[in-house]
Amino acid sequence: MTAAVEYLRLTEVFAIIEYHRWEVRDVGLLDQTVQRPQAVVFGTELYPHLHAKAAALMDSFNRLHPLQDGNKRLSWLAVVIFYRKNGVRLVANVDDAEAFVMGVASDHRPLEDMASWFADHADPKV
Numbered sequence: 247m248t249a250a251v252e253y254l255r256l257t258e259v260f261a262i263i264e265y266h267r268w269e270v271r272d273v274g275l276l277d278q279t280v281q282r283p284q285a286v287v288f289g290t291e292l293y294p295h296l297h298a299k300a301a302a303l304m305d306s307f308n309r310l311h312p313l314q315d316g317n318k319r320l321s322w323l324a325v326v327i328f329y330r331k332n333g334v335r336l337v338a339n340v341d342d343a344e345a346f347v348m349g350v351a352s353d354h355r356p357l358e359d360m361a362s363w364f365a366d367h368a369d370p371k372v
């Protein structure tokens with residue numbers, strides 16, 4: 247990646263949670279979820295491009311369930327905000343976005359498939 251990636255901060259996620267009056271089930275899992283897109287192993291990024299990072303973020307919310315309720319909704323909001331912070335917006339109608347998030351939550355789609363969906367719905371294309 248040529249441009250530095252702007253990552254979501256835990257404080258930003260807490261602001262979203264507070265606004266929606268959701269309850270955190272496990273702060274450690276929430277922190278782990280927010281940190282996952284930044285993961286580096288032996289000097290190599292695990293998620294080398296923006297769409298892979300977004301996929302890792304959404305996947306973690308839906309696998310780890312850091313909230314009592316609202317994990318699917320928060321996963322979508324977090325990804326939308328993550329993209330906005332990086333000058334990208336997701337273009338999808340409500341039905342397509344909902345079907346995608348529900349599929350991620352119930353089927354645990356491969357990260358590559360999720361990243362591909364994000365790439366197809368990103369504006370501008372990155």
